[in-house]
Structure formats: C-alpha cells, structure tokens
Amino acid sequence: MTPIRSLARVMLSGILVVDGARSLAAPDRLAPAAEPVTDRVAPLLRRAVPGVPTDTKTLIRANGAVQFGAGLLLATGRFTRPVALVLAGTLVPGTIIGHPFWTDADPATRVNNQLHFLKNLGLLGGLLLAAADTEGKPGLRWRASHRIGHSQRSVRRAARTARRQARTAVRSAATARRLPG
Template sequence: MTPVRSLARAMLSGIFVVSGARNFANPGRLAPTAKPVTDRVTPLLERVHPQLPTDTETLIRANSAVQFGAGLMLATGRFTRPAALVLAGTLIPVTLAGHPFWRNDDPIAKNNNQIHFLKNLGLFGGLLLAAADTEGKPGLRWRAGHRIGHSRRSVRRAVRTARREARIAVRSASAARRLPG
C-alpha cells in the first residue's frame, strides 16, 4: 500500500473511530435526534428477525460499534473495501437523523445542519472511492473476464491438440495396415 493511500485511509477513518467510541459510550445524548429514524427502521428489523433489539439506544450503540470497528479496519488497511462500504452504509442513517436541515426553521440551525449534511455527503463520496480502490491491482470484473478468456484459450488448445493427435493416430493406423506382414 502506498503511503498516500495509508494516510488518506487513516484520515478518512478518524471521524468514524472517534465518534464511534464516543457514541457507543454515551448513546443517550443522540437518542432524541435518532428516534425518528430508528422508529422507521424498527418495523424492518422486526420483519427480518423478531428477536433483534429495536430500542433507540441499542441501535445507536450497534451503529457506533460498527463504525468503530470498520473505521479501525479502514485505518489499518485490513479489508479496506468492505470496511469502506460498511461505513458508507452506517453514514446514511446518521446523516438523515443528525442533520435534517430541511426541517429547521431557524436559519442558523438550518445552515449548520446543511454544512454537516454536505460534509457527510463528502465523506460518503470518499468512502465510495475507497470501496472502489483496487490499489492498482485488477478488480474482480477484470480478473473474472481474464480467467474466462484464459479458460477459453486453454480449451481451444486442448481441442487442437486432441485433433492433431487423432490425425497422427489415424495416419499411424493406416500406415500400419499397409505394411506387409
């Protein structure tokens, strides 16, 4: 991994590690803000698995733990692409719950939330770039196409070889029949 990638990933993940740890330790301060979003997610969670906890503070803690863990993975260069995708996924409810600028009547609060909303949108874009980054190595699509092409060439070679060997065997058999004997 290049030093620029390492530094960029550490910088990008910093907010997730710090806020993940902070919000895990104190989810109560975010509960009133997060409640409208968790109330909308609760029916989905209950349909997926009725035993899943759906209270707001537990969901905040779960999201925070995921952000902390995925942030550490991104920062340390472990499973960076999946970690970036997971972080992008956790950023969506956080942004919708925490910065709904469209609901603010106060111009100062609206401006502040709009700035934070756009900041999170920028983080989301950076995470998508990190998720797409193959570090200069071929991606899965190229590898699969290359492997398929290689397999096709191998099959063609095997068929040509089998035909050639069959022709040689036919010639040998017909020559053997012509020999007096």
C-alpha cells in the first residue's frame, strides 16, 4: 500500500470512526431525526431477521458500531474494498436522516444542512473510489478473463501437442511395418 493511499484511507475513515463512536455512546441525540426512517425500516428487518431488535436507539447503535469497526478496518488497510462498500451503505441513511435540507424552511438551516449533505456525498464518492481501488493490482474481472484466456491457450497447446504426437506415432508405426523383420 502506498503512503498516499494509506493517508487517504485514514483521512476518509476518520469522520466515520468518530461519528460511529458518538452514535454508539449517545444514540439519543440522533433518535428524534432517525425515528421516521427506522419506523419504516423496522418491519422489513423484523420480516428478514425475526427476533432482531428494531427500536430506534438499537438501530442507531448498530449503524454506529458498523461505522466504527469498518472505519478502523479501512484506516488500517484491512479488507478495504468490501469495507468501503459497507461504509458507503451506512452513510446513506445518516445523510438522508441527518441533513434533509429540502424540508428546512429557515434559509440558514437549509444552507447548513445542504453543505453537510454535499459533504456526505463527497465522502460517499471517496468510499466508492476506495471500493473500486485495486491498488494497482489487476481486478477480479481481469484476473478471471486472463485465467480463462490462459486456460484456453493451454488447451490449444495440449491439443496441438497431442496431434503432433499422434502423427509421430503413426509415422513410427508405418516405418516399423515397412522394415523387414
């Protein structure tokens, strides 16, 4: 991992680690804004995973725990591509819940929420870039197609070798029949 990639990942994950820790420690500050969304998500979660707690504070804590843990993994360079996708997924509800500038009547509040919303969109873009970053190594698609191409060439080479050996064997048998014996 290059120093620039390492620094960028630490910088990108820093806000998510801090926000995740705050959400774990004090979900009450986010509960009033999150409740309308968690009320809609809770029935879906109960259907998908019966018995899972779906109260607003627990969902805020769960989102915070994921942000905290995944942010630390991203900062340390562990499982960076999948972790970046997970973090992108956790950022979406927080952005919609925490910064609904389209509902603000006060112009100052609207501008503030709009700036935070756009900041989160920038973070989302950075996370998507981190999810796509192969660190200069070939991606899975390239490796798979390269492996398939390599296998096809190996099969063609083996077939040519088998044909050549068969022709040699036929010539040897024909020569052996012609020899007096």
